[in-house]
Amino acid sequence: KKLLKYGAQYEGKRTDAAMQKWRSNRFGQFIHWGLYAIPGGEWKGKTYTYAAEFLKSSAHIPNSTWDSLQYQFNPVKFDPKTWAKMAKKMGVKYMTITTKHHEGFCLWPTQYTKFNIGNTPYKKDIIKALVDAYNSEGIDVNFYYSVLDWHHPDWRYDIKTKEDSIAFSRYLTFAQNQLKELAENYPSVKGFWFDGTWDQSIKKNGWWTLQVEQMLKSIRPGVVVNSRLRADDYGARHFDSNGKMMGDYESGYERRLPSPTDTQVIHRDWEACMTIPENQWGYHKKWDISYTKTPLELIEMLVQTTSLGGNFLLNFGPKPDGTIRIEEQQIAEHIGNWMKINSAAIYNAGHAKGWPRQDWGYFTQNETTGKLYAVVFNIPISGILKIQTLEGITISKASFLEKPDVPITVKEIAKKQVNLYLPQQSFSEPFVIILDTINEN
Numbered sequence: 001k002k003l004l005k006y007g008a009q010y011e012g013k014r015t016d017a018a019m020q021k022w023r024s025n026r027f028g029q030f031i032h033w034g035l036y037a038i039p040g041g042e043w044k045g046k047t048y049t050y051a052a053e054f055l056k057s058s059a060h061i062p063n064s065t066w067d068s069l070q071y072q073f074n075p076v077k078f079d080p081k082t083w084a085k086m087a088k089k090m091g092v093k094y095m096t097i098t099t100k101h102h103e104g105f106c107l108w109p110t111q112y113t114k115f116n117i118g119n120t121p122y123k124k125d126i127i128k129a130l131v132d133a134y135n136s137e138g139i140d141v142n143f144y145y146s147v148l149d150w151h152h153p154d155w156r157y158d159i160k161t162k163e164d165s166i167a168f169s170r171y172l173t174f175a176q177n178q179l180k181e182l183a184e185n186y187p188s189v190k191g192f193w194f195d196g197t198w199d200q201s202i203k204k205n206g207w208w209t210l211q212v213e214q215m216l217k218s219i220r221p222g223v224v225v226n227s228r229l230r231a232d233d234y235g236a237r238h239f240d241s242n243g244k245m246m247g248d249y250e251s252g253y254e255r256r257l258p259s260p261t262d263t264q265v266i267h268r269d270w271e272a273c274m275t276i277p278e279n280q281w282g283y284h285k286k287w288d289i290s291y292t293k294t295p296l297e298l299i300e301m302l303v304q305t306t307s308l309g310g311n312f313l314l315n316f317g318p319k320p321d322g323t324i325r326i327e328e329q330q331i332a333e334h335i336g337n338w339m340k341i342n343s344a345a346i347y348n349a350g351h352a353k354g355w356p357r358q359d360w361g362y363f364t365q366n367e368t369t370g371k372l373y374a375v376v377f378n379i380p381i382s383g384i385l386k387i388q389t390l391e392g393i394t395i396s397k398a399s400f401l402e403k404p405d406v407p408i409t410v411k412e413i414a415k416k417q418v419n420l421y422l423p424q425q426s427f428s429e430p431f432v433i434i435l436d437t438i439n440e441n
């Protein structure tokens with residue numbers, strides 16, 4: 001066991017109201033928007049297949065060229081209320097917006113660099129507009145902030161010389177000032193989602209990552225900070241050198257989920273962030289440049305995440321004109337229609353202790369009422385859902401969340417073995433069954 005100054009500051013899940021709200025939200029919308037939306041993955045007539053928000057590096061574009069995109073940024077069709085209403089209908093309870101991505105362009109009128117929305121034809125504070133619009137729909141807003149900054153002259157990937165060290169300390173002061181500005185100027189912010197913290201320069205400055213977390217929590221008590229910010233005394237990230245998670249939730253699941261049987265994750269708060277295309281966070285002109293996930297695949301990811309006690313953050317990459325591309329709108333609508341009927345199995349729900357992943361789907365359980373849900377994705381040919389119950393637990397009743405009056409026959413066929421007999425009908429969407437249980441223990 002190492003003595004750490006910059007390791008995990010506490011163990012176990014936070015139980016305060018702000019964290020309970022963050023946890024109960026379960027389903028969030030990620031938004032990646034910046035100058036990279038303008039070229040949309042294409043440069044000088046060539047299409048780049050790598051992530052569109054990385055086009056600057058994929059196409060080896062110098063800062064002088066890339067940064068001049070700011071003079072073209074003018075999302076004339078941007079209406080934050082339209083985005084917020086779409087998000088509300090989709091059923092998200094929170095949204096995480098890129099205040100500054102790796103390109104270093106800031107969507108708020110920061111006083112610490114001119115490379116911001118104020119110096120574009122659009123001029124207006126996009127962060128404030130989004131915070132106000134989403135909050136008025138009852139949706140919490142978190143800020144994504146990239147510590148990695150391709151634009152800033154004092155950014156360093158590693159600290160090799162005295163000059164590096166002097167420059168990088170200037171950069172850390174700049175970044176901390178920006179974060180202070182974000183925490184102070186947008187008081188309703190509920191969380192900070194850090195990215196771009198994988199380089200040696202940050203690993204060698206773990207002290208700064210703790211200092212930033214403590215600063216944010218002193219300015220905004222209750223604010224939630226992801227594990228990805230943190231490096232400890234030895235440069236260990238997410239988990240300190242003693243294996244303890246740093247920050248308030250684990251944010252290592254990017255474009256992947258834990259395996260459905262990986263019950264390690266249920267012991268901590270965690271979030272998976274997910275792209276709809278294979279690997280595009282920012283807007284790419286060619287939607288079909290890679291596989292794009294269907295609404296049903298995304299709904300299953302949301303349910304699988306909930307069943308393992310995590311949050312699911314689904315990404316949208318708005319167009320340079322400020323509209324949401326039609327493919328994303330259609331997916332949002334499909335998911336929203338499903339959530340309208342089934343959100344009881346998601347909101348304030350989590351891992352159903354002792355009820356493992358089934359071939360036909362997942363269990364989730366309401367954190368407050370203990371109500372147990374079975375979310376069915378794969379109906380067996382037999383039409384029988386087989387459930388292995390816990391010792392001393394029997395299922396007394398099963399009913400469809402959507403149509404409670406349609407009976408589902410329940411039959412205990414052996415000790416701890418129950419059959420649910422589904423009605424002979426076809427289902428075109430995943431559905432939720434409420435399970436009433438009796439505890440004979």
Ligand SMILES: C#C[C@@H]1N[C@@H](C)[C@@H](O)[C@H]1O
Pocket residue numbers: 032051053195254273281
């Ligand atoms: C790599 C990388 C970044 N991390 C994701 C959350 C996106 O911001 C992507 O650009």
